């Protein structure tokens with residue numbers, strides 16, 4: 001069974017940085033976010049290697065290998081995302097993780113109702129083939145998926161195809177809403193997006209109590225990446241190559257899809273605390289009303305400190 005490391009978390013939790021360093025491990029293959037929903041215009045999208053996506057030799061090899069298994073890769077619709085839009089079956093498969101009662105209903109629908117069962121089986125099989133071919137082309141046996149989405153993690157786990165080690169990457173909620181604010185000034189909406197995703201990640205933990213999951217605070221990782229990497233690699237059952245992962249490596253999986261920071265491969269790992277300058281007193285008051293308790297779950301205090309890990 002293939003080992004699969006999955007990074008779960010909110011948008012802007014810092015997963016691209018963690019992916020970048022893990023991608024240098026000699027046994028970890030990755031393309032970043034395999035759900036491939038972050039490509040706005042694939043014809044003008046730059047692969048992490050710097051080439052245009054459609055011109056990248058790695059993706060051409062993967063597409064060719066998948067075609068030999070009967071899977072045509074369409075970069076406009078990769079087919080690996082457990083989607084929520086479209087027909088009822090798609091909405092059942094792709095809806096966000098709920099409580100255990102509703103998840104039992106989803107399970108029953110995906111087992112007993114043929115349209116949902118077929119939709120789920122098709123996406124599971126497509127993911128399996130694409131993951132196998134990416135690992136083959138990169139000649140690395142362990143796959144790292146930085147999709148972050150809890151629903152996707154649940155389906156990958158339940159597919160039974162993988163030996164999964166999940167990393168729940170958390171970050172101070174104020175840093176996350178400050179990143180959202182750069183694109184959307186509506187802070188109520190930004191706080192709501194963060195809060196909903198945190199609650200979904202917490203539900204996932206309850207729905208999959210046997211999932212091997214490690215919680216990692218982004219800030220702790222940035223303060224001591226050597227130690228953080230060693231702990232993650234031990235959890236994943238891999239050789240501690242943390243020194244190699246922190247510098248240039250001939251083993252690097254470069255063809256990463258996702259946040260634009262994937263294109264800044266040589267930038268140093270450092271903790272930049274921008275949110276105090278980006279958030280107003282009103283933003284912080286709104287956050288404290290809605291998010292204080294949730295943020296405290298991970299040790300983040302209202303004064304901006306964090307408890308020791």
Ligand SMILES: [Zn+2]
Pocket residue numbers: 047048049050051056057058059254255256
């Ligand atoms: Zn590439």
